[in-house]
Amino acid sequence: MDIQAKIQALAEELAGTGVRIVAVSKTKPLEDIEQAYAAGARAFGENKVQELTDKHEHMPTLPDLEWHYIGHLQSNKVKYMASFVHLIHGVDRPKILKEINKQAAKHERVQDCLLQIHIAQEESKFGFSYEEAEAFLKSPELGEMAHIRILGFMGMATHTPDEAQIRQEFRGLKQFSDRMKKEIQNSPVELQELSMGMSGDYKIAVEEGSTMIRVGSSIFGARHY
Ligand SMILES: *Cc1c(COP(=O)(O)O)cnc(C)c1O
Helix, strand or coil: CCHHHHHHHHHHHHCCCCCEEEEECCCCCHHHHHHHHHCCCCEEEECCHHHHHHHHHHCCCCCCCEEEECCCCCHHHHHHHCCCCCEEEEECCHHHHHHHHHHHHHCCCCEEEEEEECCCCCCCCCCECHHHHHHHHCCHHHHCCCCEEEEEEEECCCCCCCHHHHHHHHHHHHHHHHHHHHHCCCCCEEEEEEEECCCCCHHHHHHCCCCEEEECHHHHCCCCC
16 A cells, blocks of 8 residues: 555544544655645654754645654754754753743744653653652743643553553553543643554554554555664
């Protein structure tokens, strides 16, 4: 199947669920993004700021195209994407949010963000623990960030063939999100999104309440670094 057929098949599979596709286009050329766009994809995910800004600059202007940043973020790189990035999925520490707030203010924008929660067993993945996220969401510090909106959470499950474990991790994040929704009503927190699921585990993520899946290789094919 080509890219267009894969997008259409995935959209059909998700029909009626309300789950959105973030097509992860990292390492892939603009032509691939244009093909996916032609098939109806609107949200594209990148995990390197340099690559994101290059693609944003060289892509023909398509008014409804959204760039999503899904990678780990360094403070000194936020400014390069602050004028246009639609949603930042990987906010993994309070310090980076301060910088996002500052840069968004310069562009008179309110930047939508997701807090990345560390749900996997692997040590290497970034993110808040549940306890840290809860404390941060309830802190007065957050209320002072007028150019930030926290729209929800992002989580990456452990890379394992054990589907029960993956399901458990996604389910835990959904439960946390539901509890936070009840307990936190103050701005700038408007919890409505759960970014969970990649090519290998999105079906489980959708069953466990994902609202947004980040799918790369099963749309664009394997990546060659
Ligand atoms: C690369 C990447 C994806 C997509 O991975 P696939 O397995 O190709 O679908 C999703 N989320 C993040 C954070 C990524 O870095």
